[in-house]
Amino acid sequence: MGEVRATRRSFLAGSAGLVVAAVLPRPLLAGRRAGVFAPNAFVRVAEDSSVTVLVKHSEFGQGTWTGLTTMVAEELDADWSQMRAENAPANVELYASSIFGVQGTGGSTATPASWIPMRQAGAAARAMIVDAAARLWALPAQEIDVRAGIVSSAASGRTATFGDLAAAAAESRPPTEPRLKTPDRFVLIGRDVPRIDAPEKSNGTAQYGIDVFRDEMLNVAVARPPRFGATLTSFDPAPALAVPGVQRVARIPSGVAVYADDTWAAFQGRDALDTTWDERNAEKRSSEEMMRTWSEAARAGGTVAEATGDAEAALTEAAEVLEAEYQFPFLAHAALEPLNGVIALSAERAEMWMGSQWQTSDQNAAAEVLGLAPERVALNTTLTGGSFGRRTTQDNHFATELSHVARAAGPGSYKLVWSREDELRGGYYRPLTAHYLQGGLDANGNIVAWRNNVATQSLLADSPFEQFVVDGIDGSSIEGSRDLPYALPNAQVTLTTMDSAVPVLWWRAVGHTHTAYATETFLDELLERGGKDRVQGRLDLLRESAVRDRDVLERVAEVANWQGPDAGNGLARGVALHKSFNSYVAMIADVSDDGGQPRVHRVYVAVDCGIAINPAVVKAQIAGGLGFGLSAALFEEVRLLEGGEVETSNYDRYRILRNSEMPEVEVTIVESTLDPTGIGEPGTPPIAPAVGNAWRALTGETPRRLPIVRT
Structure with missing residues (x-):
């Protein structure tokens, strides 16, 4: 095959059309060069009226191209059929994330980081097109309208396409602060527009790295x-x-x-x-040996990361004390493309x-x-x-x-x-982790004490991100275990950071993947022991400020018609509530016993992620994240043998959820006018505890060590 050229860079070649560059927090950039704004841009309008959006965030299948392009199209008042998307080149000056300050994608931030910049880029392009029409038609700009990619003037009866006006618009001055729409005027945002990358991924023309x-x-x-x-x-x-x-x-x-x-x-x-x-200097411990060490560290407790009241005294004085230890294995990312x-x-x-x-x-x-x-x-x-x-x-x-x-x-x-074996044996796993929890109840079954000791390997220590380890606490190790929405008196969270030569890495939803399971299953046990309903008990514990947590929990209970953990017909129900990446998710899972292991039949989900740019993409991401988390909870584990060699080598030894095992998923999106928040990861944390709680309702035992199905 011939030499590959980076087509996403071809807009620099000087072809006719209009390009708008938008960078925040700095003003919108504009330049003139052969009818093209230069040197770089988010929006490119060609003479054929097609609009190409240069997307600064990576597209992994999570819908970033569609979401960010929708933002531009909304403010541009383009027709969706006009829209195209390409990955932006690496250029930190133009394409830095407004959250990270560098060009990158992670932490479910692509949509929140782009909410203003991409809309401004579209609004600026629209303003310049309107200015071009006003100049060419000798009309006030206020008399120019743009709808579905057509520029018109009712007074004069004139119309034009974006392509007709592109060259003239290149001579317009970009506004420094383009006016953005209010949510009540949205036409595309909030609608299920088709995914922009679907055609080329369906017909095989999409180019992946491989x-x-x-x-x-x-x-x-x-x-x-x-x-x-x-x-x-x-x-x-x-x-x-x-x-x-x-x-x-x-x-x-x-x-x-x-x-x-x-x-x-x-x-x-x-x-x-x-x-x-x-x-x-090699790591020669097995994962079993490491788990024993991590478990001992969790029981001993570590550096205090959060403390309210006096947990030690409250546990001593409690009428009843429950304790639980949770163990979580190394997990590979196991993406389809190595x-x-x-x-x-x-x-x-x-x-x-x-x-x-x-x-x-x-x-x-x-x-x-x-x-x-x-x-x-x-x-x-x-x-x-x-x-x-x-x-x-x-x-x-x-x-x-x-x-x-x-x-x-x-x-x-x-x-x-990298081969599949390289990938699964190559490290950069979700860290092996142990939690030790204690909870105290008073004579009326109310929670009066809470302690959660976490032992895990740091993602940030000894890395360029070590500056974010504050007072010995790597926040990514315990996120989701502190700042809980529940008003738990006398609560304490500690962290012990463990050492290993195994390289570890953030894994979809990062620390929330283990903290959600430990906190939500243990809380469920305390509510059960105290004679509380699992949903109402959570609602009663929620802080007054936890309005959005309350909304999703009440919504999912309503949709699922929650009547308690016994769903009849051999099914049990489990509930979980968890916030991650500024999005709020509640789940109720219907589970049966399939020969000694959970079979998840249906999952009800309520999610509040602010404005849903594309509801279909939001639902797909929730379902995908749910399947990802369910696969890990049921089957996934990277094992190191005695001597430190990785046993896991390919999908035959790294069991993942099969299509036939994927439950039905019903997602309810809470309507909102708040700015959008992350959606790529929040669907992953709550599914494991929802299933774990249902399994306890069936069997009387909460799985303490994941995966639940061990081979």
Whole structure:
């Protein structure tokens, strides 16, 4: 195949049309160049009236292209059929997130971070098009109307398309503060417009990172240590070079790179290598041994992260004390598309194609390895077949490894692909975690004491993000276990940070994935022991300020017709309530006993995520997040054997939820005029406790160790 060009950068070529650049908090940028605003933009209007939105946040299937394009189309008053989307190039000056200050996607922030900038970009483009029509038609701008992509004047009877006015609009001055619509005037926002990426993903023309090829490109596989923390001592390249198609072998910091004519030859050459590793600093504990250590640490307690009243005294004085220990395994992200990327290196420049989730730091990391200025490293973000946090790491290890592959071989084009085994054995897991909880009840069954001790590995310590570890507390380790919406007197949360050579990483919903299960199942047990209804008991505990928590819990109870945990016909019900990423989610799960393991039949969900840009996308993300969390709760676990080797190697040993096991999902979206909040992750945390609580209603036992189904 011929050389791949980054089409998302073609707007810089000077073709006719209108481009608007919007960057906040700085003023909207405008420039003139052959009828095009330059140098970069969010919105591009072509002579054929198509409108292309340059999306600064990565699209992993979560609907970012559709959501951000809808914001632009709404304020532009475009017809949805006109709209197109492309990934923006890596450019921190223009495309930094208003939340992070760098270009990147994570924490369910793409929509909240874009809510104002993308609407301003569309509103500014509309204002300039209206100005162009007013000048050409010699009419006041107030007499110009725009609807569904048509510019018109009722007084003169004149009409024009965006394309008709693009060249003239390029001469208009962009407004510094374009006026935005109020929610009552929205036409597209809040509607189920078709996903903008659906056609190309359906017909096979969508280009993912793994689809990128270049002429004379070498394919690369890397031999990495068999245990975390081991380093390369020596290797013999001869067996690899004897494999047909293998062209060269080179040592790089992460191991040994094998370059070949095709991926299969690269993998075969990699497997043929004779390597010796220094394992003196390697992690040789099994995951079982680590879990025992983590469990002891949780029981002992750690640094106080939150304290209200005197939990110790209240527990001593309580009429009854319950305790529970919860254990959570390492989890892989297991995205369908494995890590991959292409790099083209010349003497003075480099260009990369990869499913980057954190463009600014990936670009900077590559530049450092290659000895180039960041502006000489072009990073093209491709569509990505899932991420769930995997493609943004504290150390930018994949971009770094890809760059070392190019540096070791010199000028040329190289494609690095991780195999499924590389992915599942390669670390960057959700941390192994233990919780130890104690709860005290008075004689009337009311909760009078609460303690939650957490032991887990830090995601931020010893990384560029270490500055966010405050007073020894990594907030991502305990998020969702403190600042609970419930008025629990005499409550304490502690954290013990554990050490391991296993690299860990944020995983969809991060700390909420274990804290929601521990807090919501333990609370459910306390309510049951105190003779309280699981829904009403939660409502009675909610703080006065927890209005949105109350709304979703009442809504889901109403929709599910909650009458208690016994649903009849062999079904039991469990409820869970959890806020994450500023969105509020309540779930009720209907569960039966299927040969000793839970079978989830139906899940009712109420969600408050502010304005729902596209309700269909919101529902899809809730269902997807729910399935993701259910899969982990029931089946998923990465195991390290005695000696530290990872047992898990492929999907045959990393059991995930099957289509036939996915429950029916009924999502109710709470209507709101508040700014939108995150939706990619909040559907994941509540499903595990909802199922766990239903399982206890069926069997009398809450699963204390996940996954529930152990093999």
